[in-house]
Amino acid sequence: MATEKVFHLGPVRVRVNAAGDDAAPRQRLSRERIVDVALAQMKERGYEAVSMRSIAKDLGTGPASLYAHVANKDELDQLLIDRVAGDFPIPEPDPERWDEQLKQSLLDMLTVYRAHPGVARATLGMIPTSPGAMRNAEGVMALCRAGGIPDQLAAWACDMFALYMGAVAIEEDVWRARAAAAGEGGEPLREEDMVAAVHDVFASLPADEFPLLRSLASVMTTGDADDRVGFAVDIMVEGLKALARREA
Amino acid sequence: MATEKVFHLGPVRVRVNAAGDDAAPRQRLSRERIVDVALAQMKERGYEAVSMRSIAKDLGTGPASLYAHVANKDELDQLLIDRVAGDFPIPEPDPERWDEQLKQSLLDMLTVYRAHPGVARATLGMIPTSPGAMRNAEGVMALCRAGGIPDQLAAWACDMFALYMGAVAIEEDVWRARAAAAGEGGEPLREEDMVAAVHDVFASLPADEFPLLRSLASVMTTGDADDRVGFAVDIMVEGLKALARREA
DNA sequence: CGATTGACACGAACACCGTTCGCTAGTAGA
DNA sequence: TCTACTAGCGAACGGTGTTCGTGTCAATCG
DSSP states (O other): OOOEEEEEETTEEEEEEOTTSOOSOOOOOOHHHHHHHHHHHHHHHOGGGOOHHHHHHHTTSOHHHHTTTOSSHHHHHHHHHHHHHTTOOOOOOOTTSHHHHHHHHHHHHHHHHHHSTTGGGGGTTOOOOSHHHHHHHHHHHHHHHHTTOOHHHHHHHHHHHHHHHHHHHHHHHHHHHHHHHHTTTSSOOOHHHHHHHHHHHHHTSOTTTOHHHHHTHHHHTOSOHHHHHHHHHHHHHHHHHHHHHHHO | OOOEEEEEETTEEEEEEOOSSOOSOOOOOOHHHHHHHHHHHHHHHOGGGOOHHHHHHHTTSOHHHHTTTOSSHHHHHHHHHHHHHTTOOOOOOOTTSHHHHHHHHHHHHHHHHHHSTTGGGGGTTOOOOSHHHHHHHHHHHHHHHHTTOOHHHHHHHHHHHHHHHHHHHHHHHHHHHHHHHHHTTSSOOOHHHHHHHHHHHHHTSOTTTOHHHHHTHHHHTOSOHHHHHHHHHHHHHHHHHHHHHHHO
């Protein structure tokens, strides 16, 4: 981008070097830079707060400029997922402890999503065909094979795992955004306040209609996100093993 | 809403009954009607295509009128979920077959979501505190108790089930919307075409990096949505039983 | 060297979104 | 009758993703 101004004096065109303002050379746009900025913004403000305009603003340009590098917002979503999925760790399968490795692998997925708040939201309805996601799937299939899980079960489990872990991450992201929004204008909402509020909902249910939920209000609200995810991961892996035994 | 026109003649105000056009009494707005229209539009065009404006248009008014009945779009989402969750069937627990009942209950959830395309999307980040969802949770807890599942495990399983089944429904909704959008301007995209395309992705992966996925391309793409959901439901219930046995 | 072409950059504008504000009309209660 | 409240709703606000048309620059060709 030249920093020149063009003046028309009748049939004469005059170029004047307008070096007075913003003389520093403007850094060229690229997909990399767009993805960098999008990820940084999502980390800070969540998925919904990131728009083509907000990204362009941080890059010192207008939203239309982004379209020279990404076809549309969907493609940007895909690029974000690709970037993040590249961070999923892939363990070397050990047949003696493949199931523990698998559990850890699923938890690691969530850890990576947590390190990139907002990005999980972009996985909705997206076939995980990015290199990183494919590498992860290959790793899960390898772990299952090391554990003697039939291929078809392993394939379907791959699907389930990706969907569930993505859903957990999405839900956490949405909750974080809601807590931040609710806290605006005052103290940010704390997790224990939200848990207490949910507990009150359960405890206030009519006993004739909801005898279990009402009497189990504390049980329903016991356990943090890690407890629940750890439990769900246990269920999925133990369930997979049970189904494999059933088929053998 | 009176069908009158007011004319100002200097200091004089004249009311004229404008019965000539649209003389039929206008039906009063209500939450019920707003929810009805929103559900109908979502069924036809998907979640993203339904806005306050589109709903208002079908009701023969402007978007601002809706705010006399619903606080905002979030509240409308909540009302939609409430409406749909009311349809979840609640079985009478039979200790001899509680697990089959539980599986069927989960599948029934998906069936209800499928009858209301788009609505699952509104469950994202929503505490399922609507009467319908609470009734469903009570039903799940009752089934688990009939099966001797420890309360804490049952409570966490409730969470997991709701999240996973909602995620499946959302993903199906998103896919349906994508297929419809991709088919615009020509033949709608058929499922087998999409499966073939995904198969090609797997089959085209580099063999050195993705030996399993590449050789198992057919396995990865075998099975329709019901196969995969049935499998996942099996995993979750069998996994829950395995964890309960482990704790006993 | 000048002309042409392709890629990048980007302002203006389009069509849409959720929501608020201010005003009018109708109804119920004092 | 007057007052207060509720419902209805147009205009406008501040935002979204995207397209169109124009200008600039660099590379290539004649």
